[in-house]
Amino acid sequence: CYALSVYQPIDMLWTEHSMGASISMAVGLKVAGFKGPVIAVIGDSTFYHAGIQPLIEAVNKKVDILVLILDNNMVAMTGHQSTPAWKISESGREMKPVLIEDLVKAVGPDLFTVVDPYDLDSAVKVLEDALTSPGVKVVIAKHPCALAERRTRSVERRYYVDAELCKGCKACIAATGCPAIFMESGKAVIVEEDCNGCGLCARFCAFKAIKPVIPLGRGG
Ligand code: SF4
Ligand code: SF4
Structure with a gap:
């Protein structure tokens, strides 16, 4: 692969x-x-x-x-x-x-x-x-x-893109090549079910637009 x-x-x-x-x-x-x-x-x-x-x-x-x-x-x-x-x-x-x-x-x-x-x-x-x-x-x-x-462990944390912060620079895609991320109307979008929670894309977003999804009941 x-x-x-x-x-x-x-x-x-x-x-x-x-x-x-x-x-x-x-x-x-x-x-x-x-x-x-x-x-x-x-x-x-x-x-x-x-x-x-x-x-x-x-x-x-x-x-x-x-x-x-x-x-x-x-x-x-x-x-x-x-x-x-x-x-x-x-x-x-x-x-x-x-x-x-x-x-x-x-x-x-x-x-x-x-x-x-x-x-x-x-x-x-x-x-x-x-x-x-x-x-x-x-x-x-x-x-x-x-x-x-x-298959062997549940994903503890997934990520999403805050559309208001996303500038559409595609750095997250260029750096990771992650198939869970795609562009829509000039903004990055993460398919939550395909996100493995590795957090790499968030490291490469200079605009802090990629954030962990807070599981229900754990917010605050
Ligand atoms: S790196 Fe950040 S600002 Fe750039 S496209 Fe990805 S989410 Fe948007
Ligand atoms: S956190 Fe990892 S698996 Fe999830 S979208 Fe970003 S690079 Fe892909």
């Missing part, structure tokens, strides 16, 4: 080839002499599928890349199937988890960190540091899939 960020409004991926190809493409770019920083973005299931081999190659050949593994603990794009990190399969079969952290550590990159991407300030700092460090850097952005999380 992260491959969708090749499109607007996120527009964060510059090349998109096939599942799990990012690390090998990044290695190829650097070996071919590309001078700028190269970031390979790969999901957890695709890392198991086709990311380990080129990571070994990058470490072995000392290729200067940053690998960002987006770990939502499932194969989200194809329908929320299990990954090798699970203990129980969809059919109830017991499994022995093979963790990405252990695999990455065993391969031995020059820098390795795990962050929660919703801890925005820490995540940005980790990525900035990684971009300026030499060698192979691996950052795992670890957070359960938002859709799966909603």
Whole structure:
């Protein structure tokens, strides 16, 4: 699903080839002499599928890349199937988890960190540091899939847009790409039932137009 960020409004991926190809493409770019920083973005299931081999190659050949593994603990794009990190399969079969952290550590990159991407300030700092460090850097952005999380816990807080404060700048959409937000008559609107309550969009609204919905009986 992260491959969708090749499109607007996120527009964060510059090349998109096939599942799990990012690390090998990044290695190829650097070996071919590309001078700028190269970031390979790969999901957890695709890392198991086709990311380990080129990571070994990058470490072995000392290729200067940053690998960002987006770990939502499932194969989200194809329908929320299990990954090798699970203990129980969809059919109830017991499994022995093979963790990405252990695999990455065993391969031995020059820098390795795990962050929660919703801890925005820490995540940005980790990525900035990684971009300026030499060698192979691996950052795992670890957070359960938002859709799966909603099945296992109730959303405690949802957000809405105060239309009187909204200036229609679309910063909330540009920064998050959240599918719960859309524009109507020049103002942002949040589909409350689709809001996961992460609060990220509120952080990016300079006009403080995005506010938490106060549950009935808890106002004051
Ligand atoms: S960032 Fe704030 S002001 Fe801008 S569109 Fe979103 S809600 Fe409106
Ligand atoms: S709080 Fe999170 S889930 Fe809700 S609209 Fe904002 S970005 Fe989307």
